[in-house]
Amino acid sequence: MRTAFTPEQLADPHMKGAEQALRKCVHCGFCTATCPTYLLLGDERDSPRGRIMLMQHMLESDAPPSSDTVRHIDRCLSCLGCRTTCPSGVDYAALVDTARVHIAKTYRRPFGERLFRTFVLRVLMTPALFSVLTSVGRIFGPIARQLPGRIGKMAVKIPLRQKLRDVHRKLPETNADMRRIALLEGCAQKVLAPGIDLAARRMLARTGAHAEPLEGAGCCGALALHMGDEALAKKSAKRVIEAFEAEDAKAPLAAALSTATGCAAFLKDYDRLFAGDAEWETRAKNFSARMRDFTELAEPLAQPPNWIAFLSLNVAYHPPCSLQHAQRLQGRGEALLSSAGFRLTTFADPHLCCGSAGSYSLLQPEISEGLRAKKLASIRASGASVIASGNAGCLTQLSGGGNLPAIHIAELLDWAGGGPRPVAMGEE
Ligand code: SF4
Numbered sequence: 001m002r003t004a005f006t007p008e009q010l011a012d013p014h015m016k017g018a019e020q021a022l023r024k025c026v027h028c029g030f031c032t033a034t035c036p037t038y039l040l041l042g043d044e045r046d047s048p049r050g051r052i053m054l055m056q057h058m059l060e061s062d063a064p065p066s067s068d069t070v071r072h073i074d075r076c077l078s079c080l081g082c083r084t085t086c087p088s089g090v091d092y093a094a095l096v097d098t099a100r101v102h103i104a105k106t107y108r109r110p111f112g113e114r115l116f117r118t119f120v121l122r123v124l125m126t127p128a129l130f131s132v133l134t135s136v137g138r139i140f141g142p143i144a145r146q147l148p149g150r151i152g153k154m155a156v157k158i159p160l161r162q163k164l165r166d167v168h169r170k171l172p173e174t175n176a177d178m179r180r181i182a183l184l185e186g187c188a189q190k191v192l193a194p195g196i197d198l199a200a201r202r203m204l205a206r207t208g209a210h211a212e213p214l215e216g217a218g219c220c221g222a223l224a225l226h227m228g229d230e231a232l233a234k235k236s237a238k239r240v241i242e243a244f245e246a247e248d249a250k251a252p253l254a255a256a257l258s259t260a261t262g263c264a265a266f267l268k269d270y271d272r273l274f275a276g277d278a279e280w281e282t283r284a285k286n287f288s289a290r291m292r293d294f295t296e297l298a299e300p301l302a303q304p305p306n307w308i309a310f311l312s313l314n315v316a317y318h319p320p321c322s323l324q325h326a327q328r329l330q331g332r333g334e335a336l337l338s339s340a341g342f343r344l345t346t347f348a349d350p351h352l353c354c355g356s357a358g359s360y361s362l363l364q365p366e367i368s369e370g371l372r373a374k375k376l377a378s379i380r381a382s383g384a385s386v387i388a389s390g391n392a393g394c395l396t397q398l399s400g401g402g403n404l405p406a407i408h409i410a411e412l413l414d415w416a417g418g419g420p421r422p423v424a425m426g427e428e
């Protein structure tokens with residue numbers, strides 16, 4: 001496709017990346033078949049091809065977009081399902097990230113919306129604040145759910161936090177000969193489901209890896225970039241990189257790890273975030289090269305000692321979009337679960353997003369709920385008794401679906417390797 005950017009615009013490496021993506025698009029529309037919002041809403045402007053047209057016009061004009069354009073770009077999940085069916089290799093992530101930053105810089109949202117978006121971002125990125133609000137939400141949630149408008153919808157989304165027993169808090173034994181791994185705890189997951197990282201640490205220790213929380217790292221910044229706040233995303237990313245470099249200087253680290261696939265995908269993309277930055281691009285590249293998803297570090301168990309305990313389970317493994325589309329790690333989760341003795345069910349459209357997508361479930365509650373309902377219907381039809389996934393956001397989104405427990409893959413693998421029964425399974 002032809003583009004009409006000025007040389008001044010193309011001097012910005014992010015705009016250049018977006019332009020290259022636009023030039024590759026031939027408008028064939030193959031991507032519409034794998035776009036969850038298009039399949040749900042049936043509007044071309046909510047398809048990748050339609051959004052590409054809107055984004056091209058917006059970026060080329062270098063002017064504030066119309067509210068209509070913003071609405072359709074806001075409705076994009078950034079799930080990257082479109083990337084899997086695009087024959088031209090359009091880098092949709094580069095395009096939509098640039099578009100979101102442009103919107104944040106040039107478009108003035110209505111006051112209430114600005115306030116709400118700032119609130120959501122600050123709360124999710126600040127574990128202490130998020131922890132207080134989820135506790136308050138648990139007490140006042142039933143009342144708040146009855147309220148009209150956004151507060152009522154948001155109250156429905158207040159997630160339950162894991163209640164860990166001592167057995168879930170147990171740390172693995174480690175020694176100096178083990179591979180050192182920097183564990184990035186992130187922000188929201190650490191509050192909602194602290195048992196995930198503990199399970200991953202026990203699981204990895206059995207295969208000779210010592211995963212230790214990386215002090216001072218904090219939030220990776222993915223939420224900020226997905227809401228167009230590039231400055232905050234870069235500030236968060238610099239803190240992560242500095243923390244990693246400082247720990248690596250003390251004693252070499254084998255890798256950095258996140259057990260949230262959404263964070264892992266963004267952490268691997270830091271070099272793109274800092275493209276053209278003389279000081280940070282190389283540091284970001286070095287860091288991203290050592291970043292690993294949990295499914296890349298976990299190893300199959302030779303002899304799962306607990307297999308009798310879960311013979312009767314049918315596990316529906318929902319591969320997060322950030323794992324299968326963004327990181328392009330297809331099949332790893334399924335292989336790990338199968339090797340540990342879990343029986344997997346197959347369900348329709350495993351490539352489609354569940355509607356969680358970071359802050360999306362709060363910002364676009366109707367579409368998010370529509371996608372959740374579709375996902376749960378196909379999982380239930382498969383005869384599953386348990387849902388497994390690799391991202392706390394997906395698990396929160398899918399929990400409570402027909403009383404199916406939603407469990408992180410690290411907790412299932414830890415259980416299979418002799419660890420405690422996952423919290424969501426309840427007590428025996
Ligand atoms: S990222 Fe997902 S929601 Fe957005 S256009 Fe692509 S497939 Fe559709």
Ligand code: SF4
Nearest residue numbers: 025026028029031086
């Ligand atoms: S499949 Fe690729 S080339 Fe075709 S319309 Fe979609 S993004 Fe453009």
